[in-house]
Amino acid sequence: MASRWGPLVGLALRCLWLLGAVLLMDASARPANHTSTRDRAANREENEILPPDHLNGVKLEMDGHLNRDFHQEVFLGKDLGGFDEDTEPRRSRRKLMVIFSKVDVNSDRKISAKEMQRWIMEKTAEHFQEAMEESKMHFRAVDPDGDGHVSWDEYKVRFLASKGHSEKEVADAIRLNEELKVDEETQEVLENLKDRWYQADSPPADLLLTEPEFLSFLHPEHSRGMLRFMVKEIVRDLDQDGDKQLSLPEFISLPVGTVENQQGQDMDDNWVRDRKKEFEELIDSDHDGIVTAEELESYMDPMNEYNALNEAKQMIAVADENQNQHLEPEEVLKYSEFFTGSKLVDYARSVHEEF
Numbered sequence: 001m002a003s004r005w006g007p008l009v010g011l012a013l014r015c016l017w018l019l020g021a022v023l024l025m026d027a028s029a030r031p032a033n034h035t036s037t038r039d040r041a042a043n044r045e046e047n048e049i050l051p052p053d054h055l056n057g058v059k060l061e062m063d064g065h066l067n068r069d070f071h072q073e074v075f076l077g078k079d080l081g082g083f084d085e086d087t088e089p090r091r092s093r094r095k096l097m098v099i100f101s102k103v104d105v106n107s108d109r110k111i112s113a114k115e116m117q118r119w120i121m122e123k124t125a126e127h128f129q130e131a132m133e134e135s136k137m138h139f140r141a142v143d144p145d146g147d148g149h150v151s152w153d154e155y156k157v158r159f160l161a162s163k164g165h166s167e168k169e170v171a172d173a174i175r176l177n178e179e180l181k182v183d184e185e186t187q188e189v190l191e192n193l194k195d196r197w198y199q200a201d202s203p204p205a206d207l208l209l210t211e212p213e214f215l216s217f218l219h220p221e222h223s224r225g226m227l228r229f230m231v232k233e234i235v236r237d238l239d240q241d242g243d244k245q246l247s248l249p250e251f252i253s254l255p256v257g258t259v260e261n262q263q264g265q266d267m268d269d270n271w272v273r274d275r276k277k278e279f280e281e282l283i284d285s286d287h288d289g290i291v292t293a294e295e296l297e298s299y300m301d302p303m304n305e306y307n308a309l310n311e312a313k314q315m316i317a318v319a320d321e322n323q324n325q326h327l328e329p330e331e332v333l334k335y336s337e338f339f340t341g342s343k344l345v346d347y348a349r350s351v352h353e354e355f
Contacts, residue, residue, distance in 0.1 A: 049138055049158055051196065051218050056080075056127040057302045058221050059278075064234045066274060071315055074308075075099070075339045077123035078130070083340040093333060093344050100332055110326035116312035117305070124302045128222065135215040142214075149208040152197055156190065196220075199229045221302050231297045246291040251279050282310060315339075 053062045056073045060066060067073075073080055079099070083092050103111050103119045142158045143150050153174050161167040163186055173180050182190070200217035201207060209217060220226030240250050252275040283291050283299045298304060316327050319335035336344040 049142055049155070049162060051193075051220075055219060055221050055302075056130070057124040059282075059300055060234060062230065062233075064238055066278060069341070071311075071338060072341050073127065074120045074123050074311065075315070077126040083342040089344050092340070092342060093336075096332065096336060096340060096344065097329060100327075100329055110324075110328055111316070111332075112326055113309060113312045113316060116315060116327070117309045120308045120312055121303070121305065124308075128302075131219045131222065132215060135218050136211065138218065139211050139214045149210060150214060152194065152207045155193075155197070155209075159190070159193070160186075196226075196229070199226060221300075227301060228293075228297055231293050231300060235293055235296065244293065246296070248276065248279050248289060251283075251291065252276055282307075282314075 051062070054067065055062070057070070058067060059070055069080075076082070076099070079095070082095060100111065101107070103115055105115050105118070139150065140146075142155050144154065157167055157170050157174065160170045160180070160182065163182075165182070170180065172178075196217060197207070197209065198205070200209060200213050200223070202213055216223035216226045220230040235244060235246060238246055238250050240253075241247075252272050279291065280287070283295060285295050285298065299307060301307065315338075316325065318338055319327055319331040321331055321334075322328070332339060333344060336342060
């Protein structure tokens, strides 16, 4: 019996080895932090008490990478997860046309920049509300005595427990003012978190965060002071000459990993092209080749109406094939992947059915 199945087992093992090699090659070519919305959602529960790397409706990630899902987030709002690849295409097309009708306020079957701007602001507000609800839930998780305040030590205990440390041992060490044994990486994260905790602690500073302050800690986009702090950190990470401003070379030179094959080279080329376009067309508002902290803060402010109008015009330009400065149903369906993350086939034939 063993001799009968031996060749098949060997073949299966070789297939598994080849599959693993392909997956490793693909991973090595992938730029950092290009995680999809679905992947981030899967990891949310694990790191629920950590400030997220990704903020819905904000142009840059916390580490300075471009938010690849931004246009989908500000077009879909709460429907962001409703266009999965396995969703029935006809249903997705119909849902997209329902959204089109809502954006098209005057029902002329065309979306203007002003209509898109209004929609972007509305969807951004939805993300704000969702963040507030999540923060409220997480605040209760880290406020064990329910006194409406969370101390840095209480948060530190929960954070280290989420990293596998004994909650009781950590609490006892803090109470006895003993040194905690944590690895270098965790210690660095703790120091960064404490800096952010200080920033979120509104005067008078007491290292106790209220629920609104905890919201600012987790979601800096909700607080002008915290948004400014986030911008300061991004500038610090990208600024190579220490002038506290960003030149184009500094903005586009953020490492994206080692290029080992043509796929990796293409990703690097796309990285440079996308960041150059964003820098020149949207971030550098006075077009002097330098981005100040103030310009970056304005660009990243999700409730900036002027930015929302610029984004609306940019989104329309992507799909505006007839160059009339408006979006029409056929164009939105044809460029559905840009707006929803899913490519909906037979757009021209089905547009009249769905509308």
